[in-house]
Amino acid sequence: MTKLRACIIAVGSEMLTPFRVDTNSLVVTERLNAIGYDVRLKMVVGDDVEELAQAFASALTWADLIVVMGGLGPTDDDVTRAAIAQVLEVPLDLHEHVVDRIRSRFARRGMTMPEINRRQAMAPRGATLIDNPNGTAPGLWIERGSTAIVLLPGPPRELTPMLDTIIRDRLEGPSGGSRLFRRVLRITGRAESDVDTDAQPVYGRWVSAPIPITTTILAVMGQIELHLTATAQNRADADAALDLAAEELGKVLGAAVYSADGRNLEAVVGDLLRGKHFTIATAESCTGGLLTSRLTDVPGSSAYVERSFVCYSNRSKVELLGITEALLTEHGAVSEPVAHAMAVGARTRAATDVGIGITGIAGPDGGTPDKPVGTVAIAVDVRGESRVRTFRFIGGREQVKFQASQAALNTLRLMLEDNDQRGTR
Amino acid sequence: MTKLRACIIAVGSEMLTPFRVDTNSLVVTERLNAIGYDVRLKMVVGDDVEELAQAFASALTWADLIVVMGGLGPTDDDVTRAAIAQVLEVPLDLHEHVVDRIRSRFARRGMTMPEINRRQAMAPRGATLIDNPNGTAPGLWIERGSTAIVLLPGPPRELTPMLDTIIRDRLEGPSGGSRLFRRVLRITGRAESDVDTDAQPVYGRWVSAPIPITTTILAVMGQIELHLTATAQNRADADAALDLAAEELGKVLGAAVYSADGRNLEAVVGDLLRGKHFTIATAESCTGGLLTSRLTDVPGSSAYVERSFVCYSNRSKVELLGITEALLTEHGAVSEPVAHAMAVGARTRAATDVGIGITGIAGPDGGTPDKPVGTVAIAVDVRGESRVRTFRFIGGREQVKFQASQAALNTLRLMLEDNDQRGTR
Numbered sequence: 148m149t150k151l152r153a154c155i156i157a158v159g160s161e162m163l164t165p166f167r168v169d170t171n172s173l174v175v176t177e178r179l180n181a182i183g184y185d186v187r188l189k190m191v192v193g194d195d196v197e198e199l200a201q202a203f204a205s206a207l208t209w210a211d212l213i214v215v216m217g218g219l220g221p222t223d224d225d226v227t228r229a230a231i232a233q234v235l236e237v238p239l240d241l242h243e244h245v246v247d248r249i250r251s252r253f254a255r256r257g258m259t260m261p262e263i264n265r266r267q268a269m270a271p272r273g274a275t276l277i278d279n280p281n282g283t284a285p286g287l288w289i290e291r292g293s294t295a296i297v298l299l300p301g302p303p304r305e306l307t308p309m310l311d312t313i314i315r316d317r318l319e320g321p322s323g324g325s326r327l328f329r330r331v332l333r334i335t336g337r338a339e340s341d342v343d344t345d346a347q348p349v350y351g352r353w354v355s356a357p358i359p360i361t362t363t364i365l366a367v368m369g370q371i372e373l374h375l376t377a378t379a380q381n382r383a384d385a386d387a388a389l390d391l392a393a394e395e396l397g398k399v400l401g402a403a404v405y406s407a408d409g410r411n412l413e414a415v416v417g418d419l420l421r422g423k424h425f426t427i428a429t430a431e432s433c434t435g436g437l438l439t440s441r442l443t444d445v446p447g448s449s450a451y452v453e454r455s456f457v458c459y460s461n462r463s464k465v466e467l468l469g470i471t472e473a474l475l476t477e478h479g480a481v482s483e484p485v486a487h488a489m490a491v492g493a494r495t496r497a498a499t500d501v502g503i504g505i506t507g508i509a510g511p512d513g514g515t516p517d518k519p520v521g522t523v524a525i526a527v528d529v530r531g532e533s534r535v536r537t538f539r540f541i542g543g544r545e546q547v548k549f550q551a552s553q554a555a556l557n558t559l560r561l562m563l564e565d566n567d568q569r570g571t572r
Numbered sequence: 573m574t575k576l577r578a579c580i581i582a583v584g585s586e587m588l589t590p591f592r593v594d595t596n597s598l599v600v601t602e603r604l605n606a607i608g609y610d611v612r613l614k615m616v617v618g619d620d621v622e623e624l625a626q627a628f629a630s631a632l633t634w635a636d637l638i639v640v641m642g643g644l645g646p647t648d649d650d651v652t653r654a655a656i657a658q659v660l661e662v663p664l665d666l667h668e669h670v671v672d673r674i675r676s677r678f679a680r681r682g683m684t685m686p687e688i689n690r691r692q693a694m695a696p697r698g699a700t701l702i703d704n705p706n707g708t709a710p711g712l713w714i715e716r717g718s719t720a721i722v723l724l725p726g727p728p729r730e731l732t733p734m735l736d737t738i739i740r741d742r743l744e745g746p747s748g749g750s751r752l753f754r755r756v757l758r759i760t761g762r763a764e765s766d767v768d769t770d771a772q773p774v775y776g777r778w779v780s781a782p783i784p785i786t787t788t789i790l791a792v793m794g795q796i797e798l799h800l801t802a803t804a805q806n807r808a809d810a811d812a813a814l815d816l817a818a819e820e821l822g823k824v825l826g827a828a829v830y831s832a833d834g835r836n837l838e839a840v841v842g843d844l845l846r847g848k849h850f851t852i853a854t855a856e857s858c859t860g861g862l863l864t865s866r867l868t869d870v871p872g873s874s875a876y877v878e879r880s881f882v883c884y885s886n887r888s889k890v891e892l893l894g895i896t897e898a899l900l901t902e903h904g905a906v907s908e909p910v911a912h913a914m915a916v917g918a919r920t921r922a923a924t925d926v927g928i929g930i931t932g933i934a935g936p937d938g939g940t941p942d943k944p945v946g947t948v949a950i951a952v953d954v955r956g957e958s959r960v961r962t963f964r965f966i967g968g969r970e971q972v973k974f975q976a977s978q979a980a981l982n983t984l985r986l987m988l989e990d991n992d993q994r995g996t997r
Contacts, residue, residue: 163611165602165754166788166799168593177590186588187623189616198612205630329589340686343647363585363619364649366727374586429882435868436861439882443860444970446936448884454892455882457854457864463879463922467892497888511871539681542706542729545869 150325150378153184154206158218158227159301160193171216171306178310180327182319183378184212194218199230207234210294212318214310217301219284221264227298228287232271235291239269245276249283274298277313281305288317325378328385332373332396333406335557339366345399346373350392358388368546369553370412405560412556413441419563420451420501425529428497429455429555430468430489432480433507433523438552453499458489468492479518481506483535486524490535494528502528503555507538509547523551527558529566534558578609579631583643583652584726585618596641596731600724603735605752605801607744609637619643624655632659635719637743639735642726644709646689652723653712657696660716664694670701674708699723702738706730713742750803753810757798757821758831760982764789767796770824775800775817783813793971794978795837830985837981838866844988845876845926850954853922854880854980855893855914857905858932858948863977878924883914893917904943906931908960911949915960919953927953928980932963934972948976952983954991959983 155176157169169191176186187210192202199218206213218227232239245268246260253260267284270276277286282305287298297313299306334342343364350373353360363374375392379385393407405415420427429439439455442448456467461480464470470488478484486504494502507523514520519539526535536558540550580601582594594616601611612635617627624643631638643652657664670693671685678685692709695701702711707730712723722738724731759767768789775798778785788799800817804810818832830840845852854864864880867873881892886905889895895913903909911929919927932948939945944964951960961983965975 163601163614164788165598165605166790168595168598170593173590173593176588180590187618187620188627189588191614193612195612201634202613209626338683338686340646340688343649344686344688347648361585364645364647365584365586366645368727368729372586374589376589431861433868434865435873435877436856436864436880436882439861439884440859440865440973443858443884443934444973446969448860452860452884454884454888455861455880457861457880457882459864459868459874459877459879467879509868513874541681544871546729548865548869 150185151183151211152209153179153186153212153214154188154190154210155186156199156202156206156213156215157189157191157301158194158199158215159191160195160224162191163193169216171301171303174303174307175214175216175310178314179212179214180329182314183325183327185327194224194226196226196230196233199226200233203231204234207291207294212295212297214297214299216299216306219267219286219298219300221261221266221283225266228266228269228271231287231289231296231298235271235273235289237272240272241265242268242270242276245285248278252283277309279305279309281308286313288313325380326385328377328379328382328389330375330377330389330393330407331409332375332393332400332404333411334371334373334400334403335369335405335412335553337371337400337403339364339371342371342373342400342403346396349395349399350375353388353392356388358384360388360392368542369550402561402564405557412553412560414445416556416560416563417442417445417448417451419560419567421447423500423563423566425500425563426451426453426497427501427503427559428453428493428499429503429505430464430493431455431457431503431505432459432464432489433509434505434548434551434555435459435509437548438503438505438555441552441556453497456493456496464489468496481508481518481522481524483524483526483537486526487528487533487535490526490528490533500530501559503559504528505551505555507547507551509544509551511544521547523547523554525551525555525558527555527562529559529562532562534562576609576636577634578604578611578637578639579613579615579635580611581624581627581631581638581640582614582616582726583619583624583640584616585620585649587616588618594641596726596728599728599732600639600641600735602754603739604637604639606754607739608751609743619649619651621651621655621658624651625659628656629659632716632719637720637722639722639724641724641731644692644711644723644725646686646691646708650691653691653694653696656712656714656721656723660696660698660714662697665697666690667693667695667701670710673703677708702734704730704734706733711738713738750805751810753802753804753807753814755800755802755814755818755832756834757800757818757825757829758836759796759798759825759828760794760830760837760978762796762825762828764796767798767825767828771798771821774820774824778813778817781813783809785813785817793967794975827986827989830982837978837985839870841981841985841988842867842870842873842876844985844992846872848925848988848991850925850988851876851878851922852926852928852984853878853918853924854928854930855889855918856880856882856928856930857884857889857914858934859930859973859976859980860884860934862973863928863930863980866977866981878922881918881921889914893921906933906943906947906949908949908951908962911951912953912958912960915951915953915958925955926984928984929953930976930980932972932976934969934976936969946972948972948979950976950980950983952980952987954984954987957987959987
């Protein structure tokens with residue numbers, strides 16, 4: 148089975164500034180994936196005939212489908228029609244019935260069509276004009292050899308409905324039914340290279356399976372994602388293959404995989420807490436409330452989040468959590484005994500099932516040779532059973548905060564999942 | 573003046589899915605513009621040697637500078653080094669001293685370097701390896717004819733500092749003429765259309781000034797940014813023009829402009845607190861710790877952040893802040909009297925100068941006809957002087973939380989600035 152290869156070209160100089168990215172390509176990609184096209188290249192070019200012509204010509208050498216977005220307006224800046232005609236070596240023809248349609252669109256709004264809008268009724272010879280119910284610029288459909296070329300207006304509310312029409316009338320089906328289906332496995336607590344060492348022998352085999360699955364590994368801060376893409380005739384086949392793939396990866400990666408269904412870590416932890424009717428209170432020092440903010444990003448989290456003590460000063464640790472001055476002096480505020488006392492203090496004072504204590508050095512100042520910036524002690528206490536560990540995170544202040552909140556959530560997840568397994572034995 | 577032409581290539585199959593766009597190119601564009609390069613083309617390619625090689629080869633025919641981002645990791649997916657070597661027709665050499673550096677980076681975290689990380693020490697022959705203080709992948713600098721080639725790791729916190737080093741050491745200066753200088757005015761508490769109505773007559777005049785300034789207005793959640801771009805021969809001329817421009821805009825926009833020097837709102841508030849030797853305690857309900865997390869994102873914030881009470885449950889409001897059941901029953905938890913009692917309770921119990929209380933309905937559930945989702949009561953108390961107001965924010969749960977934290981910070985900023993002005997009268 149051959150995959151059809153698509154190229155998306157976004158036209159507009161504003162997308163070559165530091166202020167704006169192309170986002171239209173996301174919806175185009177989603178629609179094309181659903182009918183079996185694989186997007187292999189995206190380009191952003193400015194409003195320049197020669198540069199667009201060059202980009203388009205290079206795509207024409209390999210793509211089965213080229214989608215060009217934008218540059219179909221009426222002004223001098225709008226060069227898409229001219230660039231495509233130049234590459235295809237055909238003249239631009241004026242379509243009078245389209246001029247009439249644009250003119251009546253203006254008339255319906257009580258306006259006279261400016262003469263420059265006639266340009267929008269020009270099309271490379273051989274093109275089919277696609278009606279635009281939401282704007283003046285018609286779309287264009289062109290076939291050249293085995294390549295299909297689609298020209299769409301840039302505004303999303305014009306682009307999306309027109310694309311759907313073109314897919315329905317002209318594109319759906321030609322791939323013989325194959326489509327792309329995706330699944331994301333999320334992993335935390337392990338290094339990217341470790342994960343890949345374990346996972347590669349597994350996912351490497353799937354590339355040539357009857358339902359082939361390609362895998363991309365993506366490391367983001369405090370987290371690794373494995374993106375699995377299956378090519379299949381229908382969702383049932385794809386889901387069966389992806390279920391099996393996720394299961395096999397789960398076997399080699401173990402508990403490090405925290406989600407295969409799109410949920411983020413705070414949602415997974417929330418579901419575990421809710422399932423057990425547990426409540427949670429946290430005592431945060433270096434994370435400054437970030438952990439609780441993440442927990443409360445989940446809709447319905449008020450069912451289990453009771454309170455949080457953000458104890459930035461030593462005084463607040465003493466006053467709110469009952470940490471003794473002696474403990475702080477003996478071990479230092481950043482230490483496992485203090486983290487543990489914070490977790491227990493939060494849990495008992497809030498009368499919850501779970502307590503978490505986090506104390507560390509987020510930087511850039513405050514590090515010592517013994518406890519460099521990035522040192523964070525984390526304690527999780529579930530009904531009197533505790534896990535305490537010291538981490539060394541790398542990165543700036545915000546990275547240390549995020550990784551600490553991630554490690555705390557993951558520790559709690561592992562404790563609650565262990566608890567589940569014991570419960571079912 | 574000739575403009576130097578740059579091409580940016582982002583490598584990563586995940587950016588060819590419907591789920592992720594390249595945003596790294598925005599910061600790269602900003603930095604390149606500042607030293608006189610014009611970005612003419614952006615490409616996104618997948619983790620595929622042949623496809624990356626083809627994209628790179630086509631850029632090599634016209635670009636003065638090619639920046640390739642990503643694909644420098646240790647796994648099979650990371651194909652940038654191999655693709656560039658293939659196009660340049662040079663072998664990949666292993667740099668043992670880089671292996672040592674990567675190995676010791678792992679060792680500092682108490683980990684053993686996996687063997688696959690040796691790949692990150694490979695480089696096309698003739699390349700200069702650029703040290704990466706924030707990750708394992710070194711960057712690469714290659715010259716081929718008149719084209720400079722820069723290979724950067726994908727993670728923003730690795731990419732940005734490395735790019736700045738390369739610009740400083742290798743790129744700055746070559747454009748020999750006009751450069752682009754930018755300034756960002758940050759505004760909160762007003763609508764985009766309002767801001768533009770006031771600002772447009774002012775910035776409209778600058779386009780044809782001796783040192784021309786173009787202005788872009790960019791609305792992001794809870795905030796509006798005016799990006800001013802001056803074209804000038806040197807920084808002194810640009811700064812003089814931009815100072816004048818910022819001052820004129822300040823006159824029409826007034827106190828809504830909270831920063832013209834790049835600081836974000838939490839840093840501006842932090843500087844005001846530090847300048848007065850004030851301390852702050854907060855009582856957060858619907859924001860769930862987000863306000864305090866933002867305050868503590870600022871380095872050195874332990875000088876003024878004392879503690880925060882994240883009181884998600886009513887019980888915690890009563891126990892920690894001394895809110896009476898009667899007050900909660902009479903007005904409801906989401907009300908100005910409760911927000912005010914929270915602010916005063918936080919301030920007096922923590923013995924700080926400033927207290928903030930936030931209580932609201934972040935959604936998606938919990939709204940009523942009287943108090944729909946997005947209703948948030950915010951109180952700020954500075955040494956006994958209070959401002960209390962109810963806001964109606966639009967958006968999902970995280971948007972409501974962010975906007976509430978933004979409004980609380982802005983209210984405090986305005987109170988502290990007023991306080992300054994009275995002090996100097």
